[in-house]
Amino acid sequence: DHHERKRKKESREVHERSHKARKMIGLKAKLYHKQRHAEKIQMKKTIKMHEQRKSKQKDDDKTPEGAVPAYLLDREGQSRAKVLSNMIKQKRKEKAGKWEVPLPKVRAQGETEVLKVIRTGKRQKKAWKRMVTKVCFVGDGFTRKPPKYERFIRPMGLRFKKAHVTHPELKATFCLPILGVKKNPSSSLYTTLGVITKGTVIEVNVSELGLVTQGGKVIWGKYAQVTNNPENDGCINAVLLV
């Protein structure tokens, strides 16, 4: 009687589910409701899809691009003017040396945020040393200065060598080694130190991707901009600048 029981169990399941949904409280209930909500959305979508099949829809492809309704026919001249002004703006930006990056504006990080004061000395009075509290990158051949003289301490636990770089067009993410920090938007000091915060432009080794220039040379380094807060997430996520 396995099939009988299975059938009955499945039909009972509906009642049990609704009973559970009504009676649960607390954190479990929140998670359960969220899950159920997602399920219901899916169900509604499939139902809608089934319904669409039966009804008739407006076909967007039939209207050609640039087709304008009758009352807008007079204003053609405007579009050309817009194009020209855009070109001028672009040229101005290029002269200023502003690049087009995915995150044009980021929050500036103050020194107290990035560098922590380390007290030294017999009576812990001297405060000339600083420790970096954000994720940083040091090169391959990096050796520390003698501890007595080093002013900026970059702890080993916060040194990262790899970044998860996303190609914006391919929508694929690769784990690529970092070559260096190009520019930190908050301060040039951070750039020299190699501090990586949100919005920093870093150079990554893209030989893995196998990109080739027009001339036939293999591209092995490209710029990428960091898109997350690495000190909060424990990893560096960046977007490749193509």
Added chain:
Amino acid sequence: MALYNFKKIMVVPTAKDFIDITLSKTQRKTPTVIHKHYQIHRIRHFYMRKVKFTQQNYHDRLSQILTDFPKLDDVHPFYADLMNVLYDKDHFKLALGQINIAKNLIDNVAKDYVRLMKYGDSLYRCKQLKRAALGRMCTILKRQKQSLEYLEQVRQHLSRLPTIDPNTRTLLLCGYPNVGKSSFINKVTRADVEVQPYAFTTKSLFVGHMDYKYLRWQVVDTPGILDHPLEERNTIEMQAITALAHLRAAVLYVMDVSEQCGHALSQQLELFNNIRPLFANKPLIVMANKCDVRKISELSEENQKIFVDLIAEGITVIETSSLTDEGVMQVKAEACDRLLAHRVDTKMKTKKVHDVLNRLHLAVPTKRDQKERPPFIPEGALLRRKAMEMDAPKRKLERDLEVELGDDYTLDLQKYWDLMNPEEKQDKIPEVWEGHNIADYIDPEIMTRLEDLEQEEELREKAGEYVSEEESEDEEMQEIRQLASQIREKRKLKILTSKEKDTQGPRMPRTAKKVERATLEKEMADLGLDMTDKDDSHYALRSRSLVRKRKREVSAPPTSRTRSQSASRPPRDQSGVRDAKMLKKVKTMMKSSQKEMNRQGKKGESDRHVFDVKPKHLHAGKRKSGSTSRR
């Protein structure tokens, strides 16, 4: 060994369930309250604990899965091969390998994030790091979804495999599909394998157990094998081949003489020759089954020749029929004997045998004279043995009767009753007779019991148990009896008198009334006391002084009273004192106990009054030399 504990493998949860369980466990079992203003090391520790706890849980559970599942290299090759056939060894190993990798990855993630958390300087940062760590661990596990599902299915199937012990005595049945292997096993053991007319009814190995010569034997039923080369065999047939290859058992190759299975005898012979190499080193018996339909002697010449050839090669061929039970016992006996002999032989060849043999010694008693002393076998045992050998039923069984009569058969147990008058066997038993319920009296041994009881009674009477003796009471007892009867009489009289009394007003207790001297003396005299000369007894004086008190002469204390009192009661400082020496000692004790109190000016021993609670000379002034820790 994980060999026979396939049923004890822990359930492998699905990826989603696994993540849910672990995360909710983390939430329940670690502290949940944390505030921004706590010290940073406390915040760090709080979040690090959560990360480590989750990692620990995942690690434990995954390790358990890895150890529970049998390692194909560690189990008996029979099981290893069987599992390969059923579950594909590569897939199995890959799945377990993936789980192992996931476990290592989770450990690494936890390590990294705990290291990062040491640099967290705010609650928000530590919290984000914890969130990232847990999220990463869960993603790693989400990727293992397929492996976990596969392993769960393997576990379910594994737990349902029959427990075949590869090392004990086993009989293995093989042959074409539908030749009668499952019917044979159903006959010989208690197994209940499905028997159907279509081929491949048995799809996997089945085990049955039977007893022979006081030993336990396994009988393994395999699915039928068709005749094609090894590479082309499907999973079901491969199971049979695996069993053949690895189990050291006696092989019973079953052939269908009547060709009802759909394959000619020549085909069956072909198959036999093809799998011959698998029978090496195993005692082999060919069963010519379904002989109730067609006997070997009824076969055609060439088919008969096949069997003759087989016999010529030295292979035992036995005709059997699962339906009529013909030859089944013979096959069983033959196979078991041969297997036992084979096993003993192999054991003899190993080196270990000599250890045992060297220790065994058969001692035979030496003959002391020429008298023959054969073993003594009682007659009953001899007869029984003969009956067993003849193998004929001693009496007509009920079963045979049933078969004979068919539909007319009724079970009639009354014919076996042992009555004095055999013609009464079929009579109906009444329920009530002469007003008595017969059921109450039914006792098979009632006559013997009655006789026993009567005998006992006689004995008792002879012994004189029932003669009641008059006890010779001594004088004391008689007096006591007389007194008791007197008391009872008096009591009754008193009750009667009190009932007759006319009570006026509230009933006062007996002690409230005064007792007249005269009544007291009279009562006591009645009881037998001597009350003649009682003038200076205490109750006589008392009554007199009480009377005096009533007259109320306040001015002068009634001298008689004091005198009487002092006469009746000794003064306190003289009571209990035996002589003058003791009196002196008592007086000094009294005085010395009062000395201290008098010195302190106390009124008595309960006087606790303090005249000066805080004397000035102790609480005023500077603290000078000496200890200054108290005042």
